[in-house]
Amino acid sequence: MASGIKDKVAILGMGCSKFGERWNDDAEDLIIEAFVEAIEDAGIDKSQIDAAWFGTAIEEQHVGKSAVPLSMALRLPNIPVTRVENYCASGSEALRGAVYAVASGAADIAMAVGVEKLKDTGYGGLPQRSRGSVNDLFWANASAPGSFAQLASAYAAKHKVSDKDLKRAMAHVSVKSHDNGSKNPKAHLRNKIDEDKVMNAPMIAEPLGLFDCCGVSDGAAVAIVASPEIAKSLGKKDLVTFKAMQLAASNGREAQHNSWDGSHFVTTRAAAKRAYQEAGITSPRDQISMFEVHDCFSITELVTMEDLFISEEGRAVNDIMDGFYDADGKIPCQIDGGLKCFGHPIGASGIRMLYEMYLQMYGRAGERQRKEDPVFGMTHNLGGFPHQNICSLTIVGKEGA
Amino acid sequence: MEVGILAYGGYIPKSRLQREDIFKAHAWFNPGLKGLARGERSMANWDEDSVTMAVEAARDCLGEDDRTNISAVYMASTTFPFMDRQNAGIVADALNLPSSLQTLDFASSMRAGTAALNLALQAAGAASGPILVTGAERRNTKAGSALELTTGDGAASFLVGSGNVIAKLLGSHTESVDFVDHFRGEEAQYDYTWEERWIRDEGYMKIVPKAIEGALEKAGVKAEDISAFCFPVAARNVAAGLAKKVGISEGAVADNLQANCGEAGTAHALIMLAHALETAAPGDKILVASFGQGCDALILEATDAITSLPKRAGVGGSLAAGRKTCNYHRFLAFHQGLDMDLGIRAEVDKNTGLTTHYRNRYMAQRMVGGECSKCGTVQFPKSNMCVNENCGAIGTQEDHPFAEKTATLNSYTADRLTFSPDPPAYYGMIQFEGGGRLMSDFTDIFPDDDLHVGMELKMVFRVKDFDHKRGFRRYFWKAVPVDATGGE
Numbered sequence: 001m002a003s004g005i006k007d008k009v010a011i012l013g014m015g016c017s018k019f020g021e022r023w024n025d026d027a028e029d030l031i032i033e034a035f036v037e038a039i040e041d042a043g044i045d046k047s048q049i050d051a052a053w054f055g056t057a058i059e060e061q062h063v064g065k066s067a068v069p070l071s072m073a074l075r076l077p078n079i080p081v082t083r084v085e086n087y088c089a090s091g092s093e094a095l096r097g098a099v100y101a102v103a104s105g106a107a108d109i110a111m112a113v114g115v116e117k118l119k120d121t122g123y124g125g126l127p128q129r130s131r132g133s134v135n136d137l138f139w140a141n142a143s144a145p146g147s148f149a150q151l152a153s154a155y156a157a158k159h160k161v162s163d164k165d166l167k168r169a170m171a172h173v174s175v176k177s178h179d180n181g182s183k184n185p186k187a188h189l190r191n192k193i194d195e196d197k198v199m200n201a202p203m204i205a206e207p208l209g210l211f212d213c214c215g216v217s218d219g220a221a222v223a224i225v226a227s228p229e230i231a232k233s234l235g236k237k238d239l240v241t242f243k244a245m246q247l248a249a250s251n252g253r254e255a256q257h258n259s260w261d262g263s264h265f266v267t268t269r270a271a272a273k274r275a276y277q278e279a280g281i282t283s284p285r286d287q288i289s290m291f292e293v294h295d296c297f298s299i300t301e302l303v304t305m306e307d308l309f310i311s312e313e314g315r316a317v318n319d320i321m322d323g324f325y326d327a328d329g330k331i332p333c334q335i336d337g338g339l340k341c342f343g344h345p346i347g348a349s350g351i352r353m354l355y356e357m358y359l360q361m362y363g364r365a366g367e368r369q370r371k372e373d374p375v376f377g378m379t380h381n382l383g384g385f386p387h388q389n390i391c392s393l394t395i396v397g398k399e400g401a
Numbered sequence: 402m403e404v405g406i407l408a409y410g411g412y413i414p415k416s417r418l419q420r421e422d423i424f425k426a427h428a429w430f431n432p433g434l435k436g437l438a439r440g441e442r443s444m445a446n447w448d449e450d451s452v453t454m455a456v457e458a459a460r461d462c463l464g465e466d467d468r469t470n471i472s473a474v475y476m477a478s479t480t481f482p483f484m485d486r487q488n489a490g491i492v493a494d495a496l497n498l499p500s501s502l503q504t505l506d507f508a509s510s511m512r513a514g515t516a517a518l519n520l521a522l523q524a525a526g527a528a529s530g531p532i533l534v535t536g537a538e539r540r541n542t543k544a545g546s547a548l549e550l551t552t553g554d555g556a557a558s559f560l561v562g563s564g565n566v567i568a569k570l571l572g573s574h575t576e577s578v579d580f581v582d583h584f585r586g587e588e589a590q591y592d593y594t595w596e597e598r599w600i601r602d603e604g605y606m607k608i609v610p611k612a613i614e615g616a617l618e619k620a621g622v623k624a625e626d627i628s629a630f631c632f633p634v635a636a637r638n639v640a641a642g643l644a645k646k647v648g649i650s651e652g653a654v655a656d657n658l659q660a661n662c663g664e665a666g667t668a669h670a671l672i673m674l675a676h677a678l679e680t681a682a683p684g685d686k687i688l689v690a691s692f693g694q695g696c697d698a699l700i701l702e703a704t705d706a707i708t709s710l711p712k713r714a715g716v717g718g719s720l721a722a723g724r725k726t727c728n729y730h731r732f733l734a735f736h737q738g739l740d741m742d743l744g745i746r747a748e749v750d751k752n753t754g755l756t757t758h759y760r761n762r763y764m765a766q767r768m769v770g771g772e773c774s775k776c777g778t779v780q781f782p783k784s785n786m787c788v789n790e791n792c793g794a795i796g797t798q799e800d801h802p803f804a805e806k807t808a809t810l811n812s813y814t815a816d817r818l819t820f821s822p823d824p825p826a827y828y829g830m831i832q833f834e835g836g837g838r839l840m841s842d843f844t845d846i847f848p849d850d851d852l853h854v855g856m857e858l859k860m861v862f863r864v865k866d867f868d869h870k871r872g873f874r875r876y877f878w879k880a881v882p883v884d885a886t887g888g889e
Binding site for chain 2: 134137139142154156202203251253258263387
């Protein structure tokens with residue numbers, strides 16, 4: 001078996017733009033904002049970057065095709081630049097390219113950039129567009145909330161949870177993320193809410209109300225990675241290194257084969273097993289210090305905590321209501337506000353998750369800094385629909401941990 | 402062998418718009434409509450047209466019988482979705498019939514339905530197999546018109562051929578007279594109608610009796626022996642007046658379904674005939690006539706075989722499955738009678754690649770999936786590689802039809818974000834009996850349908866997307882609760 005990437009790559013610098021409704025900025029402006037922070041943090045000149053990966057999902061809404069928009073925005077010196085897209089996991093895909101380039105020895109320093117400029121459609125929610133000429137012939141008229149909402153009906157039926165108890169736990173997920181987002185100056189949504197407000201909000205796709213859905217935001221995030229040796233030679237101390245990066249793509253089982261019950265993510269479970277193994281983690285509930293998961297909708301976070309083998313199957317509702325995932329709980333989840341409140345500029349989200357891990361591990365998270373010193377952090381970046389998706393997982397941690 | 406009707410089927414859309422609510426909207430303008438403000442009219446859903454209704458009536462007619470011997474599909478309507486693309490061909494495709502058949506559209510007259518049936522009865526003797534006749538109408542009427550209240554939407558279907566016929570043709574007669582009581586020209590969206598009293602006195606009362614008398618004579622049947630007289634005119638007493646004039650007993654005048662359906666154009670004579678057959682006893686003589694630039698009259702006699710015809714929803718079952726609706730604005734919106742603000746989401750271009758459409762027609766119109774000849778797994782859509790992870794065989798998929806299967810609901814939602822002409826959009830993962838599944842649109846969902854995981858659903862043929870820019874529409878299959886179809 002492959003030996004994996006554990007401790008072969010370190011984070012050299014990171015940057016993240018303010019997320020939100022950036023009415024007066026183009027994608028290029030957002031990229032520059034995140035890049036300037038990252039390159040200053042890394043303490044290098046851009047000529048030292050050997051290769052770059054560019055993640056964006058709905059490029060027709062902003063930059064258009066190819067890697068050229070990134071290369072031009074940053075005036076990169078004709079280095080290799082690759083554009084990647086994997087639904088909402090596009091940011092993690094860019095990161096994976098950069099990390100693998102360094103792990104392989106093909107590059108000393110590589111960069112991942114994720115961006116999305118969504119607030120140019122004239123309406124709320126994600127841009128509506130063709131799903132491909134053949135898919136358009138038979139796919140249901142499904143939106144993102146409508147697809148993820150179905151996790152709730154299947155989960156409630158499988159685990160015999162009442163609709164109301166499930167909705168209450170989902171509400172707690174959102175309340176917690178709003179609390180956390182209120183302490184994050186870069187977050188899109190910074191207002192605090194309570195469970196009743198979530199429960200009584202207008203319905204978007206049953207049973208998901210307005211506050212069960214994440215924000216659709218503009219934003220960019222950048223990660224610059226290097227081998228630990230290079231990082232140290234550049235003066236970087238207390239390295240945060242990559243322990244695992246795993247990705248799983250649906251093969252049609254969920255969409256076309258009756259072995260899936262609709263209550264969980266087949267891909268997350270497959271990727272999680274591999275990620276823990278690659279990172280050498282044997283008891284994730286005891287070992288992982290914090291999570292940033294793909295909380296596009298409250299129910300997604302709820303079932304994901306089981307798919308990552310943290311809550312036992314059917315017990316996420318209890319853990320959530322016990323405050324296990326709160327900022328001051330045993331394992332905080334979305335301590336930066338998550339997709340829910342930090343926001344969800346699609347291509348940037350996977351890198352944004354890593355950004356929070358990085359800040360927390362260096363004690364730079366300001367008002368929301370976790371008191372217990374984190375050792376391992378895990379990000380979970382999902383793309384697509386529960387019945388056909390991409391799941392991308394990253395585990396980072398202190399060097400040598 | 403004797404030629405006649407082998408089976409019948411009917412379909413009336415689920416919504417029943419209350420006429421009182423139509424009247425309330427127009428009382429300020431035309432208080433005279435009050436006389437029509439009784440009962441309810443059937444109302445096609447936004448995704449129904451004459452083709453989809455014809456398909457449902459045909460499925461009701463054919464049941465689980467073998468369809469491979471059908472030699473022709475005739476479709477009658479004056480509201481065909483396509484002016485140049487054979488509509489009967491779409492019906493044949495949705496029914497997953499073999500390509501070796503004749504398809505014909507019958508149009509341009511309220512008499513098109515009976516004309517199709519009459520021709521089928523004449524042609525079936527020489528045909529290689531039974532002929533499927535369908536008549537369907539989705540009426541388009543001006544807001545505030547009397548027709549808006551008296552018309553309805555619906556379809557009927559008959560399988561015509563030789564063998565175990567449930568009703569045989571005793572005789573028929575046609576009068577062809579260019580009597581223009583109403584018309585719709587090439588550029589018009591709506592009918593233009595002339596005075597009712599003239600139509601009654603000079604049209605119905607003078608032209609129809611000649612056709613009926615001609616049919617009676619050819620059939621060798623006396624008027625008083627007619628047990629059911631199906632004549633699809635909304636105005637009360639027209640059929641009764643005709644019956645009296647030609648000597649048909651008052652009790653034989655069939656219900657014109659004004660109270661609970663409304664007159665479904667050229668399909669209505671066929672709908673009334675299908676309805677009459679539901680209760681016909683062997684030996685009953687049914688006279689069906691329809692008026693439009695003349696008159697067709699057909700006399701049929703029910704045979705002993707009618708008692709052993711398998712049960713079907715029929716017109717009666719379809720009528721019983723109706724749900725009341727009071728929302729006249731929704732009706733207007735479905736008929737492009739309101740310039741609704743549909744939002745920017747509705748602006749997505751729905752252009753269809755005709756090459757893509759043709760290549761995938763078995764999937765999209767026939768709902769044919771695949772069955773792996775190696776491991777037996779069935780799946781939708783069909784693919785080159787088996788979806789079973791323990792198999793994965795390449796090139797082993799045989800055609801496997803899904804349209805007639807029942808399915809179980811695995812997960813669902815009611816979505817108010819995605820654009821739908823009739824929000825919320827209901828959809829969910831459904832799992833077919835015997836394997837295979839689909840993230841499927843649902844349609845015809847009413848609050849009392851009580852969607853829940855584990856419930857049974859069946860598939861119906863509907864409009865998937867309208868491309869208003871180019872005048873095209875795509876069809877696909879959607880799920881409806883089983884108990885709402887009148888079939889159970």
